[in-house]
Amino acid sequence: xxxxxxxxxxxxxxxxxxxxxxxxxxxxxxxxxxxxxxxxxxxxxxxxxxxxxxxxxxxxxxxxxxxxxxxxxxxxxxxxxxxxxxxxxxxxxxxxxxxxxxxxxxxxxxxxxxxxxxxxxxxxxxxxxxxxxxxxxxxxxxxxxxxxxxxxxxxxxxxxxxxxxxxxxxxxxxxxxxxxxxxxxxxxxxxxxxxxxxxxxxxxxxxxxxxxxxxxxxxxxxxxxxxxxxxxxxxxxxxxxxxxxxxxxxxxxxxxxxxxxxxxxxxxxxxxxxxxxxxxxxxxxxxxxxxxxxxxxxxxxxxxxxx
Amino acid sequence: xxxxxxxxxxxxxxxxxxxxxxxxxxxxxxxxxxxxxxxxxxxxxxxxxxxxxxxxxxxxxxxxxxxxxxxxxxxxxxxxxxxxxxxxxxxxxxxxxxxxxxxxxxxxxxxxxxxxxxxxxxxxxxxxxxxxxxxxxxxxxxxxxxxxxxxxxxxxxxxxxxxxxxxxxxxxxxxxxxxxxxxxxxxxxxxxxxxxxxxxxxxxxxxxxxxxxxxxxxxxxxxxxxxxxxxxxxxxxxxxxxxxxxxxxxxxxxxxxx
Numbered sequence: 001x002x003x004x005x006x007x008x009x010x011x012x013x014x015x016x017x018x019x020x021x022x023x024x025x026x027x028x029x030x031x032x033x034x035x036x037x038x039x040x041x042x043x044x045x046x047x048x049x050x051x052x053x054x055x056x057x058x059x060x061x062x063x064x065x066x067x068x069x070x071x072x073x074x075x076x077x078x079x080x081x082x083x084x085x086x087x088x089x090x091x092x093x094x095x096x097x098x099x100x101x102x103x104x105x106x107x108x109x110x111x112x113x114x115x116x117x118x119x120x121x122x123x124x125x126x127x128x129x130x131x132x133x134x135x136x137x138x139x140x141x142x143x144x145x146x147x148x149x150x151x152x153x154x155x156x157x158x159x160x161x162x163x164x165x166x167x168x169x170x171x172x173x174x175x176x177x178x179x180x181x182x183x184x185x186x187x188x189x190x191x192x193x194x195x196x197x198x199x200x201x202x203x204x205x206x207x208x209x210x211x212x213x214x215x216x217x218x219x220x221x222x223x224x225x226x227x228x229x230x231x232x233x234x235x236x237x238x239x240x241x242x243x244x245x246x247x248x249x250x251x252x253x254x255x256x257x258x259x260x261x262x263x264x265x266x267x268x269x270x271x272x273x274x275x276x277x278x279x280x281x282x283x284x285x286x287x288x289x290x291x292x293x294x295x296x297x298x299x300x301x302x303x304x305x306x307x
Numbered sequence: 308x309x310x311x312x313x314x315x316x317x318x319x320x321x322x323x324x325x326x327x328x329x330x331x332x333x334x335x336x337x338x339x340x341x342x343x344x345x346x347x348x349x350x351x352x353x354x355x356x357x358x359x360x361x362x363x364x365x366x367x368x369x370x371x372x373x374x375x376x377x378x379x380x381x382x383x384x385x386x387x388x389x390x391x392x393x394x395x396x397x398x399x400x401x402x403x404x405x406x407x408x409x410x411x412x413x414x415x416x417x418x419x420x421x422x423x424x425x426x427x428x429x430x431x432x433x434x435x436x437x438x439x440x441x442x443x444x445x446x447x448x449x450x451x452x453x454x455x456x457x458x459x460x461x462x463x464x465x466x467x468x469x470x471x472x473x474x475x476x477x478x479x480x481x482x483x484x485x486x487x488x489x490x491x492x493x494x495x496x497x498x499x500x501x502x503x504x505x506x507x508x509x510x511x512x513x514x515x516x517x518x519x520x521x522x523x524x525x526x527x528x529x530x531x532x533x534x535x536x537x538x539x540x541x542x543x544x545x546x547x548x549x550x551x552x553x554x555x556x557x558x559x560x561x562x563x564x565x
Contacts, residue, residue, distance in 0.1 A: 014565060052406040055565045074314070077408040088399030092331065093324075104320030105407045147403070 002066075003027035004155060004186050005051065010060035012046055012210075020046040022210040023060070028155075028188060033181055035201035035218075036190045037299055043210040044190040045085060048157050052082045065154060078107055081153035085160040087140045091133035095124055098132060099146045106151035115150065121176070122146050138169045145176070156180060158189040162196060174200055194296040208303050227293045230261040230271060232278075232285040242281055248274060259285070317409040318417045325391050325421030336425065337432060340379055344433045347375055348440040351497060362499050363530045368441040373524040374496030375437065380430045380455065381462050381491055381516070385483045388422035388466030393473050405564065411557035415467065422463035423456070430455050444527070450535070451526035457542050458519055464549035471562050490516045495524075500532040515545060 005028040012021040020043045028034050036044050049055040051062050053073060062069045067076035090098055099115055119125050122142045127135060132143060141161075148156060158177070162170045177187055177200055191197055197204055198218070205215040214221070237256035249262050261274060278285075329336050352368035359367040395401040404414060437443060445451050473479040494516030500508055511517050512533070522538025525531035531538065556563070 054402055054405045056560055074408040074410075077406060080406070082402070082406050084402050086399055088402060090324075090398065090400055092328075097324075097327070101320050101324055102403065104316040104323075105403065105409065107314040107316050107408050109316060 004030040004065055006063045008061050011058040013058055020210055024212050026212060028186060031184055031186055032202045033187045033200050035197035035204045036207055037197055037204060038207035042207045044207055045159055048159050052080055052157060053077055079154045081148035082157045083144050083148045083161060089132045089140055089143060093132055094129050095143055096128045099150050102147040103150040108151045118146050118149055138166055141165060155186045160190055194299055206302055228263055228290060230290050232259045233287045234259055235284045235286055314409050314413055317407060318413045321417035322421045329425050340429045340433050341436050344375055344436045352440055365528050369443060371497055372437045372443060373527050374520050376430045376433050377520045377523050378491050378496050379433050380426045380459050381487060383426035383429050384422055384459050384462035385466040385487060387425050388419060388463040389470035389479055391418050391422055392467055392470035393479055415553060419460060419463040419467055422466060423459040426459045427455060446529045447526045454523045454526055457546060461546040461549055464553055468552055471556055490514050495520050495532055
């Protein structure tokens with residue numbers, strides 16, 4: 001399958017000679033939700049802004065839905081919608097006017113029925129005649145999304161969509177994104193809320209210091225790098241891990257009250273063996289719990305091993 | 308959208324947006340020039356004009372009308388166009404313009420077109436207002452409209468350049484206040500260049516605004532400080548210069564893109 005966006009050897013240096021992107025290669029598949037993770041200043045926004053036409057690319061090239069973003073910018077840009085990080089709006093315009101403005105700007109004939117439906121999907125119908133400056137931050141964010149979707153793009157960029165957004169809107173946003181995906185829209189979002197990527201994304205790319213250090217399916221990524229741990233709360237504290245269990249990756253915590261077993265996902269079946277051994281040694285436990293390392297743990301370990 | 312060669316909806320969206328901005332402040336936009344013109348007539352026309360004999364056979368009141376219109380068209384074009392493009396830079400909404408499938412040329416048509424429309428309207432309102440104070444004859448109405456239109460477009464281009472260059476509201480005001488307004492006052496709006504001593508007369512010919520006002524006055528009364536052909540050539544020349552600067556800005560992305 002040809003990717004809907006392909007980024008090839010893309011670089012970007014700013015006038016200050018700061019190199020924001022160092023040869024990015026990335027292919028985004030049609031219809032997927034791709035999350036771009038990375039710390040502040042990693043180059044996430046620069047990458048998005050280049051694809052959307054806001055920042056001039058350095059070397060390399062970007063193809064969006066078969067169109068070179070520089071040579072064939074009209075065709076490329078009319079396929080793309082962008083919700084930027086900052087809430088930049090025309091304070092004195094009404095919601096209705098600003099969303100229709102965006103549709104026209106992106107070269108589409110007026111379509112009041114479509115815009116009406118869009119505002120409805122974003123719970124903005126009540127606010128259609130309100131001036132944007134009278135809206136709350138969350139409502140403004142919805143207006144930004146409505147503007148980005150006003151020309152029915154095939155590709156939607158969400159740059160930090162839920163930064164400073166309340167729980168309700170965040171849930172709405174996630175619902176909206178998965179709804180868009182079922183309609184065939186490809187979504188690329190940047191975030192540093194790992195739970196957001198974990199919740200929504202099909203694939204995850206990690207960017208650090210202008211380099212894409214990893215791209216993988218979310219599930220594969222978690223399987224590959226995710227560690228699990230089993231914690232047993234013991235009836236009687238232990239002084240040392242019994243020598244019979246030396247081959248197991250065990251350690252004692254909480255002054256010998258907790259016995260912790262850290263294992264790879266693929267070794268989960270060993271747990272029953274371990275429990276039998278323990279019972280054979282007369283070690284009993286009151287309770288047990290298992291934990292899986294989150295994307296956040298994976299992410300932190302990835303970025304920190306690089307620095 | 309393949310084969311889209313001119314984004315008419317995009318141009319229309321920007322044009323409408325800019326015109327809507329003027330309509331929100333319709334009272335200031337229209338009442339201000341009417342009041343200002345009336346004040347000029349009270350001061351120059353009635354108070355001073357009665358003591359000044361006519362200039363080249365035209366009453367002083369009527370003589371200053373073309374200059375007053377030009378003064379308003381220059382300042383309005385600069386203010387409208389510079390503010391129009393500066394404001395999205397200031398609020399950050401320019402992201403949308405840069406990410407839209409509109410060419411630089413289309414952006415220019417929309418912003419400059421809207422700014423020029425507004426200043427032509429203001430110019431015509433001043434002309435109407437002046438008609439209440441002095442009898443006005445327009446010998447060459449087609450030329451009158453041509454000068455008005457080209458000057459409005461030219462100075463809207465200039466305003467667009469200022470708006471892109473400006474990094475703050477002070478800079479937005481700087482060129483109009485410190486350069487254009489003095490040049491306009493010294494450009495023969497209120498006097499004929501012939502009335503100046505010879506040295507100053509030659510010096511005046513370096514002032515571009517002299518050509519604009521002189522040509523425009525010729526279209527009214529058939530008399531001018533410099534030949535109207537030269538005036539017209541200079542007007543078109545300024546247009547070409549500003550267009551060249553704008554093309555360079557767009558080519559390099561100067562102060563628009565990183």
